[in-house]
Amino acid sequence: xxxxxxxxxxxxxxxxxxxxxxxxxxxxxxxxxxxxxxxxxxxxxxxxxxxxxxxxxxxxxxxxxxxxxxxxxxxxxxxxxxxxxxxxxxxxxxxxxxxxxxxxxxxxxxxxxxxxxxxxxxxxxxxxxxxxxxxxxxxxxxxxxxxxxxxxxxxx
Amino acid sequence: xxxxxxxxxxxxxxxxxxxxxxxxxxxxxxxxxxxxxxxxxxxxxxxxxxxxxxxxxxxxxxxxxxxxxxxxxxxxxxxxxxxxxxxxxxxxxxxxxxxxxxxxxxxxxxxxxxxxxxxxxxxxxxxxxxxxxxxxxxxxxxxxxxxxxxxxxxxxxxxxxxxxxxxxxxxxxxxxxxxxxxxxxxxxxxxxxxxxxxxxxxxxxxxxxxxxxxxxxxxxxxxxxxxxxxxxxxxxxxxxxxxxxxxxxxxxxxxxxxxxxxxxxxxxxxxxxxxxxxxxxxx
Numbered sequence: 011x012x013x014x015x016x017x018x019x020x021x022x023x024x025x026x027x028x029x030x031x032x033x034x035x036x037x038x039x040x041x042x043x044x045x046x047x048x049x050x051x052x053x054x055x056x057x058x059x060x061x062x063x064x065x066x067x068x069x070x071x072x073x074x075x076x077x078x079x080x081x082x083x084x085x086x087x088x089x090x091x092x093x094x095x096x097x098x099x100x101x102x103x104x105x106x107x108x109x110x111x112x113x114x115x116x117x118x119x120x121x122x123x124x125x126x127x128x129x130x131x132x133x134x135x136x137x138x139x140x141x142x143x144x145x146x147x148x149x150x151x152x153x154x155x156x157x158x159x160x161x162x163x164x165x166x
Numbered sequence: 167x168x169x170x171x172x173x174x175x176x177x178x179x180x181x182x183x184x185x186x187x188x189x190x191x192x193x194x195x196x197x198x199x200x201x202x203x204x205x206x207x208x209x210x211x212x213x214x215x216x217x218x219x220x221x222x223x224x225x226x227x228x229x230x231x232x233x234x235x236x237x238x239x240x241x242x243x244x245x246x247x248x249x250x251x252x253x254x255x256x257x258x259x260x261x262x263x264x265x266x267x268x269x270x271x272x273x274x275x276x277x278x279x280x281x282x283x284x285x286x287x288x289x290x291x292x293x294x295x296x297x298x299x300x301x302x303x304x305x306x307x308x309x310x311x312x313x314x315x316x317x318x319x320x321x322x323x324x325x326x327x328x329x330x331x332x333x334x335x336x337x338x339x340x341x342x343x344x345x346x347x348x349x350x351x352x353x354x355x356x357x358x359x360x361x362x363x364x365x366x367x368x369x370x371x372x373x374x375x376x377x378x379x380x381x382x383x384x385x386x387x388x389x390x391x392x393x394x395x396x397x398x399x400x401x402x403x404x405x406x407x408x409x410x411x412x413x414x415x416x417x418x419x420x421x422x423x424x425x426x427x428x429x430x431x432x433x434x435x436x437x438x439x440x441x442x443x444x445x446x447x448x449x
Contacts, residue, residue, distance in 0.1 A: 012174055029174030029217065030207070051167060053205050054356065056271065065245070065274040071204045072275065075174055076197075076219065122270065140355040141269025 014078040019087030036074035056142030059115035085114035106155035108146035169207035188330040198280030240279025259346035288358040293388035297380030306331035319387035347446035361435040365443035384419040412441035
């Protein structure tokens with residue numbers, strides 16, 4: 011077992027974990043933060059995307075011990091005082107989800123994009139989300155939601 | 167799946183990492199960004215006794231220029247490589263090809279050194295450093311060793327690195343002023359390259375003074391399209407001459423057969439993509 015200290019969504023945790031424990035399993039099974047889903051077994055789908063020290067990662071492809079000393083933000087850390095993040099609101103208003111399974115990862119990846127590029131074009135949004143798969147929507151409303159969250163005019 | 171159990175250490179320096187590897191022998195595996203190793207562990211295709219995490223050794227990260235040579239620390243992330251002004255200036259091909267690797271989240275974690283040491287022939291960066299005539303610097307118990315890229319890739323997932331050696335940096339002679347392009351054929355976004363072609367060209371007025379062509383996934387290691395390179399030397403920088411030279415791109419290659427393509431199909435792709443890559447590099 012290896013001792014780790016990690017801050018997740020603003021709360022500090024100290025834990026003894028097996029080195030083989032994946033970050034996503036630590037979040038879900040140890041901390042009960044099941045807002046971050048597991049969608050695949052191949053690192054392809056991006057559903058488990060979280061923020062690790064200011065950069066998105068696929069939490070199925072990071073060991074919990076690698077997050078030692080780091081700060082993690084999950085989809086559950088985005089709302090403040092009961093107020094949704096702009097991306098959460100835009101996904102809701104633009105109907106950017108059907109089953110919702112990919113949504114946490116989509117929003118985390120889109121948040122990463124908007125930090126680096128506050129006013130992306132539609133093609134830039136698509137490229138930024140290339141590591142996140144949605145099997146329901148066909149992506150159109152997801153792209154529109156990200157553009158809307160960036161404050162740009164979007165035709166419906 | 168849940169990875170098999172292993173012990174884990176996180177050395178703080180290259181010396182400590184090398185000592186750890188020397189003590190552990192062949193049962194240890196180096197963990198860089200983990201974007202290839204963790205999927206392998208999860209699929210239970212690798213069973214290391216000990217995982218040596220070198221991802222936080224400060225001396226392994228960073229990019230600098232030293233007398234016309236670009237020096238990139240092995241643990242520099244793809245994300246940092248793509249955005250670095252020195253890389254864009256001296257090795258634009260590397261920045262362009264790295265931008266096509268996987269997706270943004272993977273590029274945050276994945277590292278240049280990790281990609282090269284993993285030596286997957288379908289990975290994009292081995293053929294790129296081969297085309298750039300890079301030198302890979304390894305540190306072992308007996309000190310430092312410089313390995314030319316053409317000697318580094320030995321076979322499928324195998325490099326010239328010994329079990330007690332650590333890849334510490336990549337040295338790339340500047341290609342400032344060269345034209346470059348990485349042309350990749352993949353079934354879907356973020357998929358592995360069925361075939362990829364890394365092209366570097368140096369123009370002399372209307373002629374091609376020098377060209378270097380690296381091939382991804384045309385054998386068990388990355389390869390150079392030497393016949394095409396020879397045919398391009400001194401050739402007119404025009405589409406007809408480039409197309410004729412590209413016809414030789416698959417000579418001497420031994421591509422694999424898998425659900426993405428037969429060897430014949432890959433040879434066809436190599437010819438087409440080489441033509442496209444060289445023409446794009448000339449623009």
